[in-house]
Amino acid sequence: MPFLGLQRQLGIDLDSWLLRQSAAQPHGKAGACHAFEREWVECGHGLGQTRARRECQPEYEDFMECMHRTKLAARLKKILDQRDKMIKEGKYTPPDYQKSQEEPRP
Structure with a gap:
């Protein structure tokens, strides 16, 4: 966002203040x-x-x-809804490791 090269002349960088992802990030890496x-x-x-x-x-x-x-998120919701529909109809059974059953506690 240069304004007549004023940022360069003053040695400041307003872009890092105005842009959300340009702010200082952990470990010096750019934001996602x-x-x-x-x-x-x-x-x-x-x-x-x-x-x-x-x-x-x-x-x-x-x-x-x-x-x-x-x-x-919308795509994931559609996928899960389709899976639930197929389970109700009996066309799909989830593998054992996907069933949400708690392990017995000692």
Whole structure:
């Protein structure tokens, strides 16, 4: 987010303050969604808010999916619902190690 090269002249980096994944991370490694956030910011840089919302929608959706995992959770729910449906119909029996039975305590 350069503003007439002011960041470089003053020797500060506002991007690390403004970007969620650019903040200091443990062990000096980049955040898990850093690449997606960077793509989204680079796409929208210089376009203006209205145009960036329209043109950078895929990058934004990728970033939000990486952060919140909503599509992954919905897919997992469908898979588990299908498994439960198949168990009710008798078409599938889970292996012994998947059955949620507690082990007897001594």
